[in-house]
Amino acid sequence: MNPNRNGSGYNNWISSLRTDYARSLASRNLDESDVPQPPSDALTVERTHWYIKDNAKSHNTIKFDLVHDKKEPKPILRRGQTFYLAIRFHKDFDVDKDRVVLNFKFGPKPSVQKGTLAVVSIQNQKFTKTKDDWDCRIDAGARGKDLVVQVYIPASAMVGIWHLDVRSGVQDTSRSTAMNLFSDTTDCYVLFNPWCKDDTVYMEDEVKRDEYITNDKGKVYVGAYRRSRGRPWAYGQFDDVVLPVAVYILELSRVADTERGNPVKVVRGISAGVNDIDDEGILVGRWDGEYNDGVPPYQWTGSARIIEEFVKNGFKPVKYGQCWVFSAITTTICRALGIPCRSVTNFVSAHDTNSSLTIDKFFDKEGNELEGGPDGENWDSIWNFHVWNDVWMARPDLPPGYGGWQAIDATPQEESDHKMQCGPVSLAAVRRGDIGLNYDAPFVFAEVNADVMHWGEDPESDWGWSRMKMNSYHIGRQILTKFAGKDDDDGDEDQEDVVGEYKSEEGSNAERLAIHNAIRGSRRAQQYYEYRKDIKEDVVFDLIDIDKIMVGEPFKVKVVVKNESDEKRTLSAYLSARSIYYTGVNVALIKKAEGNFTLEPKQSQDIALTVQYTEYWKKLVEQCMMKIYAICRVQETGQTWTDEDDFQVEKPKLTIEAPNEADTKNLCEITFSFTNPLDLPLTQCHLSADGAGLMRPRAINLKKEVPAKGKFTHTIKIQPRIHGERKLIATFNSKELFDINGTKTITVKKPQ
Structure with a gap:
């Protein structure tokens, strides 16, 4: 019988039955086993009290819906600080006679050596251990049967769900070392703590901390470089469905229990677990416009609905998402777990598929572009925009100076360590061109700083191709995120350009040095930066950029050509307008024009292509992106010129x-x-x-x-x-x- 025949809900129910039966059997076996029993006067626990709301206020977790749940509220705590816990016994507690030990357990196989089991004795009115250890002190409010304690969670504790066992016996171990066991079934969530200086995710700036941890709404920037817009998004990290799924994602991506206190490993796991490729994570990506069996990416308005669908579907991936949706979900998951996180959008974003640190376009002798390059394997692309995330943390695994913002990317593009995951990449490393540092630095470096290279067929070259042109300023034009502490419902005055955190000013010595530093770390890049300098370029071309058009309006593609030589020049020209996905993939040709013309010495001429509304509107896809592409070739000199412009057809506001x-x-x-x-x-x-x-x-x-x-x-x-x-x-x-x-x-x- 097909195990999925009755649906995922039935399978989950069967799984819970198995768990309950196994737990009951283990309990009966323990009760019937011949093991030493604690003395009859040993304490037994009647119940515990977690002071859920009081602790949540001091731990900055009071906004979580789970804290306020009417049936089963959950304690949500942050590591690196203390919380209060009360234990009621069947009789009065006496510290001199009664022995009480708290066991905080994490994961399926708790271990003291691995840091997933904390053994904390209750015997002092002061904390006695170091900040690296779990600790406990008896609070002055303890009296009679009610023992009130203050427990310290070290700033290195594993993040996720912990459970508590209370063991109670007698101090006089000569009588018996056996202890009564009380297993508290409460799920206690422990999160990263950006308010704590001892935590590796500590963020000192209060305004930024409020934005990147506690703000549950924001914007993800999309569109064309010159006409970007902030797409509103409800992150909803405090919704009741989010935190359990955030913890589940770490299970899906197989982050080891011992690594769950390390934000580097946790965010790498999140980048893998948000997409569905390897671990059947939250979201399925699709970029071809066919969404009949799911929800189109542009219909989502927030993370909670997607995560709810994920749970309702039996933890099966939700259809569909694109990069801004992957990034928004990642923001939600990271903020829920306590990791400062922002969605960032790189406008004119490179996708380097062969680790050359370049985006390569190949042209034959006639000036025709070869799709896929000379061997059909070069599928470099330029996305109009690409959205990923920055997360804030120290990087003790890297040399000093590489902490702070780190880039991660949950959109499935290229495998890293045999999984669709990316990061964390230190922004400081990207800015310096230090591509040899973990993780995936070459890929992120190319996204923001690749040079665009045009290659011409050349029989004199060892590999048949020589570089004709290099554009060093086209990629990574703007990197936008929401400005911390600002909020603009009507416009985009709340945007912040953080491109300076990724690279120095285009064309500056520092920016070029970063490129050369990166090239030194890539043998393939060294080959691609060989340059042929003997082509005469005496014709100047200028593609006139289109700023914006409103849906319903026509537009014109225009190139200004000037012959600056003292000789006649014969040119062939090709102009086209295409509808494209934001990833740069062509959807449909809208209109094209091609032909030959001659320019006399010092003569200028305009070539143009006009596109009417009736010619383009039926071919628009989501984001309403257009690509203008121009190719010209000079017969006498072999000079080849290409340029492109992307713009977005604008729509009204709701x-x-x-x-x-x-x-x-x-x-x-x-x-x-x-x-x-x-x-x-x-x-x-x-x-x-x-x-x-x-x-x-x-x-x-x-x-x-x-x-x-x-x-x-x-x-x-x-x-x-x-x-x-x-x-x-x-x-x-x-x-x-x-x-x-x-x-x-x-x-x-x-x-x-």
Whole structure:
């Protein structure tokens, strides 16, 4: 019988039955075994009390939904500080007569030697051990049957779920060393602690700490280099579904229990576990526009809905995501676990597939570009943008000076150590060109700083090709993230360009030195930087950049050509406009023009291609990206010139009308609207809305069309859940027009 025949829910139920039966059998065997029993006057534990909310306030975890769960609230603590715990016995506790030991257990095989089992004796009113050890002291509030203790969690403790055993016996071991056992089934979450100086993820700046740990909403930047936009996102790291899945991800990616206190290993595991390739993680990636059996990436508005789907589907990967969704989920998981994290977007991002640190385009003698290069194996590409993450931590595994922000990437692109994972890569190493340091530094270096090289067929070269042109300034034009402490619902005044953290100013001595430093570490790169200098370049070309167009408008591709020589020049030219995915992959040719012309000495001429709205709109895909490509070749000199420009067709903004203030007792009315800019109706309309603390994520199929040039409106009612400043994030999609976004900040007041 197929084990999946009855569905994943049935299989999970069977698995829980097996676990319960095994636990019951082990308990019965223990009860019936012939082992020494503790004295009859030894303490027995009746119950424990975790002071869940009081501890959460001091541990900066009070925002977690699990802390406030009405049925089974969970203690959520941070390592590197103390928490309070109370134990009630069947009789009064006497420190001189009674022996009590706390065993904190982590993972399936707790071990003192491996740091996954902490044995803590309760016998002092002061802490007596070093900061590297678990410790405990009796609190002044202890009295009678109730023993109150303060427990210290070392800043190196494993991050995840811990369980507590309380063993109780007598101090006089001559009578008996046997102890009663009380196993507390409470899941106690221990997280990284960026507030603690002893923790390797410590972040001193309070504003940045608030942004990169406690802010549960934000933006992920997408679009074209000159017309980027912040896509609102509900990270929702405090939602009840998130933290258990964050811990589960570390199991999926097989981060060893002994490594779960090391943020370097943890974030590397997260980068592998968020995608589905090796371990059936949270999200399936897809870039071909075919999403019929899942949700299109642009319909998601937040992480919680995706993670909920993951759980509901029996922990099967959710369809579908692209880089900004992978990055947003990674931000959620990292922040939930206590690792400072930001989503960063690299505009004009290189994907180097052969470790040459270059993006290579090959042209034959006629000036035609060869797809896949001369051997069909060179698939370097340039993405309009690519989104990954920076995480903050010390790097004791690297030489001094390489701590701070580290790049990780959960989007599956290239294998690292036989898995689809990437990072952490020190930004300081990338900036200096130190590509020999762990992990995946050459790949990230090329993403932000690769040179674009054009190769021409050359029979005199040893390998048949010589370099004709190198563009050192095209890649890594901007690297955007949300500015810490700023928030702009209506525009993008809250963006921050952190390109200077990845590389020195383009063309500066420091930037070129970093390139040469990186080349020294790559034999393949050394070969690719050989240069043929004997081609005469006396014709100047200038592709006029397109700044922006609104959907419905025409656009023009224009190249200005000038012959600066004293001789006549004969040229062949090719212009094209294509619809592309943001990864740079071609979708459809919209229009092209080609031909030959002659320029007299010192003469200039414009060549142009005009594209009407009716010619392009049906060929647009998500992100509405266009690529303009121009190739020209001079017959007399063999000079070949190529250039390209990417731009995005802009769309209207989704307006959200809602009260600025609301409360948790009354329904709140929300209205969404925008004007359809197209001269045809919008069909198959869909609205996605999300807002941590405001509402559970909703996916609404709208049973109505939006008329041509007409106004869309839709109203819903929500009941805010948690007080504080909350952000509502929504996206409208239809068959004809998609990814229309909007945000609205609402202050939810405490109930009176």
